[in-house]
Amino acid sequence: MSVKQEEQQVLVSLRDVKKKFCKNLKYNMYYGILDVLRQSVGLPAGRGPLRAHEFYALQGINLDIYAGQIVGVVGANGSGKTTMMRLISGIYPVDGGTIETSGVRRTTSIFALNAGMNPVFTGLENIYLKGAMFGMSKAEIDRKLDFIIAFSELEEFLGSPVGNYSSGMKARLAYSVAIATEPDLFIIDEALAVGDTVFKAKCYEHLQAYVKEKPRAVIYVTNRISKVMAIADRLVVMSKGTIRKDTMDIQAGLEYYIDVCLADMDVNRKALRLKMIRHFEM
Amino acid sequence: MFSRISHIWRGLHAYRYLVWQLVRTNLIGSYKKSFIGMAWMFILPILAVAVWVVLHGAGIVDPGDTDDVPYPVYVLLSTSIWGFFIDLYRTVSQVMVNSGRLLVMKDFPKEVLVAEKVLEHLINFAIPLVVNIIVLIAFGIRFHWTALWFIPSLIPLLLLGLSIGMFIAVIRVVAVDFATIVDEGLKLVMFLTPIVYTSRIQVSWLAEVVTWNPLTYLIGFSRDLLTKGIYTDVGPYLICSGASLVIFFLVLIFFQMTSGRVLERLTIV
Numbered sequence: 001m002s003v004k005q006e007e008q009q010v011l012v013s014l015r016d017v018k019k020k021f022c023k024n025l026k027y028n029m030y031y032g033i034l035d036v037l038r039q040s041v042g043l044p045a046g047r048g049p050l051r052a053h054e055f056y057a058l059q060g061i062n063l064d065i066y067a068g069q070i071v072g073v074v075g076a077n078g079s080g081k082t083t084m085m086r087l088i089s090g091i092y093p094v095d096g097g098t099i100e101t102s103g104v105r106r107t108t109s110i111f112a113l114n115a116g117m118n119p120v121f122t123g124l125e126n127i128y129l130k131g132a133m134f135g136m137s138k139a140e141i142d143r144k145l146d147f148i149i150a151f152s153e154l155e156e157f158l159g160s161p162v163g164n165y166s167s168g169m170k171a172r173l174a175y176s177v178a179i180a181t182e183p184d185l186f187i188i189d190e191a192l193a194v195g196d197t198v199f200k201a202k203c204y205e206h207l208q209a210y211v212k213e214k215p216r217a218v219i220y221v222t223n224r225i226s227k228v229m230a231i232a233d234r235l236v237v238m239s240k241g242t243i244r245k246d247t248m249d250i251q252a253g254l255e256y257y258i259d260v261c262l263a264d265m266d267v268n269r270k271a272l273r274l275k276m277i278r279h280f281e282m
Numbered sequence: 283m284f285s286r287i288s289h290i291w292r293g294l295h296a297y298r299y300l301v302w303q304l305v306r307t308n309l310i311g312s313y314k315k316s317f318i319g320m321a322w323m324f325i326l327p328i329l330a331v332a333v334w335v336v337l338h339g340a341g342i343v344d345p346g347d348t349d350d351v352p353y354p355v356y357v358l359l360s361t362s363i364w365g366f367f368i369d370l371y372r373t374v375s376q377v378m379v380n381s382g383r384l385l386v387m388k389d390f391p392k393e394v395l396v397a398e399k400v401l402e403h404l405i406n407f408a409i410p411l412v413v414n415i416i417v418l419i420a421f422g423i424r425f426h427w428t429a430l431w432f433i434p435s436l437i438p439l440l441l442l443g444l445s446i447g448m449f450i451a452v453i454r455v456v457a458v459d460f461a462t463i464v465d466e467g468l469k470l471v472m473f474l475t476p477i478v479y480t481s482r483i484q485v486s487w488l489a490e491v492v493t494w495n496p497l498t499y500l501i502g503f504s505r506d507l508l509t510k511g512i513y514t515d516v517g518p519y520l521i522c523s524g525a526s527l528v529i530f531f532l533v534l535i536f537f538q539m540t541s542g543r544v545l546e547r548l549t550i551v
Contacts, residue, residue, distance in 0.1 A: 021546070028547055029456050029457065029458070029547065031547075032455065032456030032457075032544055032547040033456050033457050035456075035540075035543050035544070036452060036453070036456060036540045036543070036544060039539050039540045039543060040536060040539070040540065045543050046543065086386065089388075089389050090389035091385070091386055091387075091388070091389045091545070092545065092546050093542055093543060093546075107389075109387070109388065109389075110387075111386070111387050112383075112387060115383060115384060115387040115388075116384055116387065116388075118307050118311055120311055120314040120315060121307065121311065121314075125307075128303060129303050129304075129307055132297075132299045132300040132302075132303040132304075133300060133303075133384070133387075133388055133390070134388070135296070135297065135300070135390065136299070137299050138299050
């Protein structure tokens with residue numbers, strides 16, 4: 001932990017967080033019935049030890065997210081990144097440990113930018129729909145409409161159905177609505193994988209200014225090394241449901257990720273990625 | 283209990299604009315690609331009336347004595363009230379499985395989706411109801427002032443359909459078999475309720491079932507209020523209404539307590 005972090009306000013604090021899932025579909029349903037029955041009579045559900053066919057998707061997670069940071073989270077598929085984001089977002093309940101927030105009035109999470117958008121409605125109508133899904137009122141969306149239109153750079157297409165948009169245009173629209181919610185904690189889970197390079201560069205620049213304006217933080221989940229190098233000022237490396245490295249040295253963190261967490265990767269691909277990290281230029 | 287209900291209310295109030303947006307999107311969206319658009323909302327109930335008029339005119343169905351109420355009117359109104367109950371059940375009982383993708387994207391009160399379905403259902407019921415009332419007048423039904431109680435008298439039926447729907451919405455995620463049994467069971471219940479026949483039936487076992495079926499009173503009371511202007515079976519109706527209200531609050535709390543936890547099972551389904 002650096003001196004710089006200790007001086008900053010903690011927005012989210014995870015302590016010994018656990019989350020378990022079930023590998024077997026029939027047992028998954030059976031445990032679901034048991035959990036519903038337990039909750040119906042006021043007993044806690046899901047917090048006990050592992051049952052048959054269950055596994056920890058996350059275990060012993062300790063993490064503090066500080067104001068002013070853009071935290072990159074990397075990890076191989078199944079390492080628990082999205083599960084951790086869903087726990088922080090309040091979508092899933094924890095099965096052990098605690099998640100505490102301080103000074104976080106609004107958390108906006110984007111897991112799939114197009115989720116909730118309706119293809120037969122226009123871009124403008126989808127701004128209101130998506131904004132409502134992010135918890136905004138009509139007055140708030142009205143107030144931020146100019147910003148959303150300007151940021152998305154889609155003014156001339158706002159009257160067209162979103163179904164006619166390219167994936168990049170949909171991403172621009174949805175991202176612009178998400179950032180207009182002005183969250184104290186902004187979670188982006190692989191959501192900027194599409195979209196043109198210029199727009200992505202604009203988003204990165206905007207995010208870097210955004211976290212400096214007020215006590216805010218961004219958690220950026222991705223497996224794309226170039227994106228992490230471009231935006232993150234702290235890196236969390238996850239593997240098999242645990243945090244393996246938490247560092248401010250992005251280059252060293254990524255090298256660790258490639259070397260240790262992607263041990264099965266082809267040697268040539270690994271060498272290529274390490275080269276990219278060592279010679280990365282903005 | 284009161285703190286939980288208050289919590290649910292605050293959540294709905296905070297997300298009231300989302301409720302409205304979802305109602306608007308679902309209602310308008312389903313007709314957006316159609317050339318005649320929302321006119322379908324009027325055409326479909328008219329077609330439903332036409333079917334019953336033709337069936338009765340051809341002598342295919344004989345309901346028994348319907349107390350001077352023309353049979354098409356009796357069936358039209360009974361099936362509309364039954365539809366009011368069963369359609370709400372169907373739509374609410376699917377809310378968790380059908381909205382899974384949305385639910386794992388954003389943490390918002392799950393009751394928002396239920397409220398949206400209820401509002402959408404009320405709008406979908408209101409338009410055919412206007413058509414039905416026009417048909418009733420055309421068949422010579424003259425309304426008494428007590429018919430004004432028709433809409434409020436449907437509230438217990440709405441609460442019962444909503445309660446069973448919310449309960450099954452959670453159960454459907456973890457116990458598909460049980461949900462399927464209830465789905466199919468409710469189809470059977472329609473034939474055990476005086477909807478296409480009257481309550482004065484000759485088959486003794488069926489008469490016994492009809493007597494103990496709460497839907498007999500929750501549907502019959504409202505129907506008689508509109509067509510005859512009389513209060514029938516007031517005692518059983520009030521008992522069933524009180525029970526529906528209690529069941530509604532219990533299931534609402536059950537839904538609030540359990541819907542978040544079953545969500546993690548939903549992603550695997």
